[in-house]
Amino acid sequence: MLKNYFVVCLIAVSIFFDVHAASGLVKKSKSGICHSQESSYYNRTKNFTAFDSLESCINSGGRLPKGFVAKGDVAAQSASHLKHYTRxxxxxxxxxxxxxxxxxxxxxxxxxxxxxxxxxxxxxxxxxxxxxxxxxxxxxxxxxxxxxxxxxxxxxxxxxxxxxxxxxxxxxxxxxxxxxxxxxxxxxxxxxxxxxxxxxxxxxxxxxxxxxxxxxxxxxxxxxxxxxxxxxxxxxxxxxx
Known part of the structure; x- marks a missing residue:
């Protein structure tokens, strides 16, 4: 019974991340770097805090990967953030x-x-x-x-x-x-x-x-x-x- 419970939990977690990844999940690594799906480190980042946008990740104190060039809406979010000071x-x-x-x-x-x-x-x-x-x-x-x-x-x-x-x-x-x-x-x-x-x-x-x-x-x-x-x-x- 307990084994079945853990299996159900693992499936639920897997579905959660699959759904959010498809909808643009942004991963904030332990070192404070915000990885959108455009980042080459996105799939390699396993320990992270999840955000629903790059802007919300950056506003939490995160930063973009070195050399990362944002595109489309991501670029607009990043540019918007640069108007505001954070430590x-x-x-x-x-x-x-x-x-x-x-x-x-x-x-x-x-x-x-x-x-x-x-x-x-x-x-x-x-x-x-x-x-x-x-x-x-x-x-x-x-x-x-x-x-x-x-x-x-x-x-x-x-x-x-x-x-x-x-x-x-x-x-x-x-x-x-x-x-x-x-x-x-x-x-x-x-x-x-x-x-x-x-x-x-x-x-x-x-x-x-x-x-x-x-x-x-x-x-x-x-x-x-x-x-x-x-x-x-x-x-x-x-x-x-």
Whole structure:
């Protein structure tokens, strides 16, 4: 009896996937890649989350396979998605570019600590404590858990000023660029959000913050516009005179 029950279940599952595959099932792999039936990896993707369209898969935080060119309605869905910012368009969190087990957050914590760094384990992958001087307040911070890594130029601000047209690889590089990263109080970083220079400045060291923002802005192909550029120049003149 139990054996017959399992057979019925297997048949039902098989029918479910056959029906949905025929109607355009999109598979989101464990690595977050969205495979429509046009993808060469579609049939090879066995462990996945199912979506009814490529657009809904991408909006969940997924991304297209590298080099994939969408066609027809799929292309329209993908193009529509590119109008909207999501964090996943700058990579899945912090990258470990050099594969040494320390991601970009950890490497910034190590580089910016002014005292010995202590790790959570002997592998030295995750920082537990150190000594950081917040450039936002001048306060000394000792626990890594109380620190956020601030993007001097916020990712959404960059997206709204040209990063939407960059390649995925360019956006990931930007999100993990040490020049754009500061170890600061979590509360202040979160109050800043996606604000630019004309909307938010730290309580202290405003000149240094403005100068760093401008330095990173010049490093990347951002479309700031003459009006906003004048505003930024005015801020620099006011705080760095």
């Amino acid at each position: 996943s368009q700058f990579g899945s969190g912090w990258s470990d570019v050099d594969r040494d087990c320390q991601n970009s957050r950890m490497e910034v914590l190590v580089a910016q600590s002014v005292g010995p760094v202590h790790f959570k384990d002997s592998r030295e992958c995750s920082v537990r404590s150190g000594k950081w001087i917040s450039s936002f307040t001048g306060e000394t911070l000792y626990e890594a858990s109380s620190i956020d890594i601030d993007h001097v130029i916020p990712l959404k601000w960059a997206w709204d000023h040209g990063a939407s047209s960059w390649s995925y690889e360019q956006r990931v590089a930007f999100a993990n660029d040490p020049a754009n990263l500061l170890s600061v109080e979590a509360s202040l970083n979160r109050s800043k959000g996606a604000k630019g220079l004309d909307e938010w400045l730290p309580p202290k060291n405003q000149c240094q913050y403005i100068a760093r923002f401008i330095r990173v802005m010049k490093k990347y192909p951002l479309n700031v516009g003459s009006k906003k550029l004048d505003s930024i120049t005015s801020l620099k003149n006011s705080y760095c005179a």
